[in-house]
Amino acid sequence: MIQERIEGNRGNRCIPVLVSTTSTNLDLRNGAVSKTILKQAGPEIQQALKLNYPKGLSDGGVAVTKGYNLKCAHVIHGYVAPWDGQQKTRTDLRRFVTRCLEETQKMGHDGVAVPAIGTGALGYPKDVVATEMLTAVSEFAANNSNSPINRVEFVLFPTDSDTIKAFELEFSKWSMVSQQNRDRDYDYVGNSRTKAT
Numbered sequence: 682m683i684q685e686r687i688e689g690n691r692g693n694r695c696i697p698v699l700v701s702t703t704s705t706n707l708d709l710r711n712g713a714v715s716k717t718i719l720k721q722a723g724p725e726i727q728q729a730l731k732l733n734y735p736k737g738l739s740d741g742g743v744a745v746t747k748g749y750n751l752k753c754a755h756v757i758h759g760y761v762a763p764w765d766g767q768q769k770t771r772t773d774l775r776r777f778v779t780r781c782l783e784e785t786q787k788m789g790h791d792g793v794a795v796p797a798i799g800t801g802a803l804g805y806p807k808d809v810v811a812t813e814m815l816t817a818v819s820e821f822a823a824n825n826s827n828s829p830i831n832r833v834e835f836v837l838f839p840t841d842s843d844t845i846k847a848f849e850l851e852f853s854k855w856s857m858v859s860q861q862n863r864d865r866d867y868d869y870v871g872n873s874r875t876k877a878t
């Protein structure tokens with residue numbers, strides 16, 4: 682499974698699935714990433730959420746829509762609670778990432794782009810996000826060797842140097858672990874890509 686750190690606007694990326702966090706009522710006018718998705722996908726994406734998920738999301742649930750005007754087939758929308766410093770919040774973040782990978786696999790897609798979930802207004806520590814997201818992807822890959830997913834992109838805003846550093850540090854930790862334990866082969870390449878098999 683390929684894992685990449687991509688800097689920039691994921692709305693313009695060409696990958697089958699994008700992940701977006703939003704409120705439980707699925708109002709894409711709330712939150713920077715959701716607003717970007719809504720603006721680039723067009724109003725049909727909000728209409729689809731209202732039509733197919735009239736009660737919004739339950740805890741841990743996700744909503745799936747087409748990509749509409751985005752360069753992707755589908756968008757997975759989900760709710761992640763604000764950081765409270767407790768283990769449950771870490772666990773919920775990891776479960777959300779896993780759920781998005783499961784949905785991507787269920788749809789038969791080979792790739793998914795995921796933002797650094799929670800590092801903005803939700804207040805998650807950037808190192809926690811990097812650790813939990815990479816752990817979720819690693820565990821999913823280990824438990825789903827026949828998955829069609831061969832690409833996971835972590836989309837980071839170029840101006841968010843602290844989040845970029847947190848992901849680079851976590852990637853380098855995984856690289857060191859892989860040198861000691863060959864069942865996870867993470868190879869750090871330059872400043873923009875990390876490859877995992």
